[in-house]
Amino acid sequence: EVLDGGFEDFLARKWSSEKRFGLEGCEVLIPALKTIIDKSSAGGIDSVIMGMPHRGRLNVLANVIRKDLNQIFCQFDPNLEAADEGSGDVKYHLGMYHERINRETDKNITLSLMANPSHLEAVDPVVQGKTKAEQFYRGDRAGKKVMSILMHGDAAFAGQGVVYETFHLSELPSYTTHGTIHVVVNNQIGFTTDPRVARSSPYPTDVARVVNAPIFHVNADDPEAVMYVCLVAAEWRSVFNKDVVIDLVCYRRFGHNEMDEPIFTQPLMYKQIRQQEHVLKKYSRKLIAEGAVTLQEFEEEIAKYDKICEEAYTSSKDEKILHIRHWLDSPWPEFFTSTGEPQSMSCPPTGLDEEVLQHIGRTASSVPLQDFKVHPGLSRILRSRADLVTSRQLDWALGEYMAFGSLLKDGVHVRLSGQDVERGTFSHRHHVLHHQEVDKQTCVPMNHLWPNQAPYTVCNSSLSEYGVLGFELGFAMANPNALILWEAQFGDFHNTAQCIIDQFISSGQAKWVRNNGIVLLLPHGMEGMGPEHSSARPERFLQMSNDDPDHIPEFVGDFEVQQLHDSNWIMVNCTTPANYCHVLRRQILLPFRKPLIIFTPKSLLRHPEARSSFDDLTEGTTFRRLIADDGLANRCPGDVKRIIFCTGKVFYDLTKERKLHHMENDVIIIRLEQISPFPFDLVRVELDKYPNAELVWCQEEHKNMGYYDYVRPRFLAVVANRKPIWYVGRDPAAAPATGNKSTHINELKRFMETAFNLSTFHGRNI
Structure with a gap:
């Protein structure tokens, strides 16, 4: 040589x-x-x-x-x-x-x-x-x-x-x-x-x-x-x-x-x-x-x-x-056209056949192996799942099961990795069952769904974020027809993998034309658990979104898909198990790949109201980027005094407070399920529906965190600055949450009262 x-x-x-x-x-x-x-x-x-x-x-x-x-x-x-x-x-x-x-x-x-x-x-x-x-x-x-x-x-x-x-x-x-x-x-x-x-x-x-x-x-x-x-x-x-x-x-x-x-x-x-x-x-x-x-x-x-x-x-x-495409390190020639463009610019419905839902539900609530002894507490959890399936209901764990199981049926490999993902940090998932009397004997029911299904890989990782998220990112590069998910133990912990997020995930397509469909599951929500177990720092992800806050795109063609195509990544905070299932399925059915950041719940995993009907998942249904209010006030839109927009868990706090104040006729509560790219088209429809209402953004995060800085200019662009958008939530702070339980409760009580005090904001633009 x-x-x-x-x-x-x-x-x-x-x-x-x-x-x-x-x-x-x-x-x-x-x-x-x-x-x-x-x-x-x-x-x-x-x-x-x-x-x-x-x-x-x-x-x-x-x-x-x-x-x-x-x-x-x-x-x-x-x-x-x-x-x-x-x-x-x-x-x-x-x-x-x-x-x-x-x-x-x-x-x-x-x-x-x-x-x-x-x-x-x-x-x-x-x-x-x-x-x-x-x-x-x-x-x-x-x-x-x-x-x-x-x-x-x-x-x-x-x-x-x-x-x-x-x-x-x-x-x-x-x-x-x-x-x-x-x-x-x-x-x-x-x-x-x-x-x-x-x-x-x-x-x-x-x-x-x-x-x-x-x-x-x-x-x-x-x-x-x-x-x-x-x-x-x-x-x-x-x-x-x-x-x-x-x-x-x-x-x-x-x-x-x-x-x-x-x-x-x-x-x-x-x-x-x-x-x-x-x-x-x-x-x-x-x-x-x-x-x-x-x-x-x-x-x-x-x-x-x-x-x-x-x-x-x-x-x-x-x-x-x-031609940057000459420098691709992970080409997907069969996924894109010869010019590197998506095969189409549409996404089929993400709903499922009733029999598929029932079959996955039965498997999720059973032990497929004979003579396999599970813990009595787990037996109770499986019986509760079976009762949900019988009543055609979904909780969060079942919604995830439906998404994974249906993709496996279609030959899509699913890989879920992270700290303690097999059971789930909050003991809700239980994708790996352990024999209580035989060491190392386990059962993964998800791999017993269909005769010719794709394999399901669920693996507890080492106690690493940087290394493991990088690993899963690399795994997702190899094959576009696979759903690769990394779950943080708590959403807060993604910041020790910030380098992978900044250098590869948010900007990978812009720098290297590298499509990647990795999904980050980041448990998020203010529940009084202290500053290290509350916030997945949504503001950091939103700050790096490339959609223009002052420009409303043209609502032409399949606007949802086109908007996703033009974005560097997608951010959602789902409030229903069905919507969570839909967004995971949409991730694979889209004709291109974008990173998906999901701010997943903690308390909502078992919240009795955070349930979906099978009807929300049946054939023809799709992911709902915005969930409108279908309550009493919706019948007389001209009388509505306030529209509260929110995202995530705080929706359930707001509906509870509205009922307490008997204000179902005066206040509309609308959920943004997809935060970025911002659903300009659906927000405009809702604002046009209630011409006399003032506009409020409510979040449980502190004002300098969460979503407010991202959504405010976009709302103002939709209303063409004709009316202000008021802020309701916690005051600015240095730490993402208080460590004191009573302080947490008082903060929540204070901003809940503000949200429904119709005289609070007059003459004060925030």
């Missing part, structure tokens, strides 16, 4: 003032990766999924994955216009998917490099999730066909906690990828930070000892030693199906990027680096001295590669438009 420094030299000559995060100082990474892939291909692997930080990414794309050089070079043209939706990302963040023949083995191999932001190790669990999904859908139960390679920088590998979280997934039954090869590009420096202040361990790779992975430290200036280590690592992974780490001890010839001056902070180190002979020169001199190659052969190889680059550079000038 010729060590590939030629690519970096070429880029340096052509674009001397551009950041590219070149590989100079660790050029050996390219033949190292090739060796791992060649050896793995010989062992039967035909798909390799890779993740890496930005250093050396362009070189890996060019010389390992074999992306067309002109496509890489055209990324450097500042005048190129983006042809596809979304802005794309900087060239050293983009990914790639490519199928080619492996020259060493003459076998087909598919190489996928995942797009990754500057949050260096964030891609680690994403790669593992996508690898696991490919193994799952191909029936590769031992990882003999699909594998992952993760590349790291030394400082990030030692410093980023998600590395540890990812290692801890490596041997868990529902998360293992049967061995990952980790390659650390050990620059011996992190940006400007010396190892002596960057980590407490002797080696940056010591974190891998937590799973007893073998760690090979090798001099990156000794290519033959590196190749030997790579062969051993590939064989280790093939034989033992466990993680292995290669520590390429190298250096960084230039600064953190090509514009950075490293000698300010590491003067002695960089004086030595500048005297360090390039590995290509050093190794070629050795080969020439041994007679393995001649000087002429060496120079011809260098010239040949330079000519290839020059020709690609010339042809890249013909590119007028940048």
Whole structure:
């Protein structure tokens, strides 16, 4: 193998003032990766999924994955216009998917490099999730066909906690990828930070000892030693199906990027680096001295590669438009049209046949295995479910069962992952039944619904949010025809996975044209449980929604579907089990994929009024983005004095208070079930219906949190600023909830009274 420094030299000559995060100082990474892939291909692997930080990414794309050089070079043209939706990302963040023949083995191999932001190790669990999904859908139960390679920088590998979280997934039954090869590009420096202040361990790779992975430290200036280590690592992974780490001890010839001056902070180190002979020169001199190659052969190889680059550079000038779709890391060719557009722009009804509802209900309230002893308390829960089914009623757990079970019937794989999801944090789900007298004997009734159903995967995760959410995101990338859900133990805890949400979920389509249908279930609601068990921080998700608050879209075609298509993600807070079921089914029946954030309930899981009839789920029914008031006041709309809009659990507090004050004739209560994208069309219908009513937004969250800042300008856009929208709810605060139960009750009482005091707001615009 010729060590590939030629690519970096070429880029340096052509674009001397551009950041590219070149590989100079660790050029050996390219033949190292090739060796791992060649050896793995010989062992039967035909798909390799890779993740890496930005250093050396362009070189890996060019010389390992074999992306067309002109496509890489055209990324450097500042005048190129983006042809596809979304802005794309900087060239050293983009990914790639490519199928080619492996020259060493003459076998087909598919190489996928995942797009990754500057949050260096964030891609680690994403790669593992996508690898696991490919193994799952191909029936590769031992990882003999699909594998992952993760590349790291030394400082990030030692410093980023998600590395540890990812290692801890490596041997868990529902998360293992049967061995990952980790390659650390050990620059011996992190940006400007010396190892002596960057980590407490002797080696940056010591974190891998937590799973007893073998760690090979090798001099990156000794290519033959590196190749030997790579062969051993590939064989280790093939034989033992466990993680292995290669520590390429190298250096960084230039600064953190090509514009950075490293000698300010590491003067002695960089004086030595500048005297360090390039590995290509050093190794070629050795080969020439041994007679393995001649000087002429060496120079011809260098010239040949330079000519290839020059020709690609010339042809890249013909590119007028940048197609981000050329950089897709997870294409879904059968899901979209050839141009990448949805097959249609409509969504069929999400209702279900009565017999399907009855069959799922019977299974959900039974134990399918004989002689399987469940806990007496669980027997009571199952009997209660059976009574609900007999009366054609649904609670929250049954609504979820209906959604999952019906999708499984249609061949859609469902995977639910997170902390304690098998039982459910609030002991409502019970998707895995445990034999009370036989250890490790369990029953998953959802997998006993239909003879040829898709499999249902429900798995308690490790106590991780960042790593596990990243994993599920990667899993959802592999197959559009699967419902992949991650549930936070409490919605509040998603903030330890904020990096995945910000970098991949909210903006993934804009940056990388990466559709993803992952569902986040975030338990949310103010019930006096304190500041860490109340709020899923809906304001953070809403702030990142891309719909324009001041612009009402045209209500043409299938407005609901078009609006969803134009949004970066969807946010709902359902108040009925039927609507929850519908929105989960809609997620799969839509002709495209968007992330779905569901603020799920806690107290409503068992609230006697939070029930639905089977009639709300039968054929022809659909998800209701807004639920209008069908009570007494609806009959005389001209007499209605106040419309209260709300979302989520507070609806039940409001209806209770309205009844207490005997104001059913005066006050209308309307639920926004889909908050974003905002249902402009349905809100307009409701406002036109009650011309004399004042407009109130009521939420249980504090004023600087929740939904108010998002919904207020949108309501005002609908009424064209002709009337104000009043706020009712808790006052602004720093913490999302009080920890004092009596304070919580007093706050609720105060804003409930305000909501129905019709003289409160006169003359005061909030």
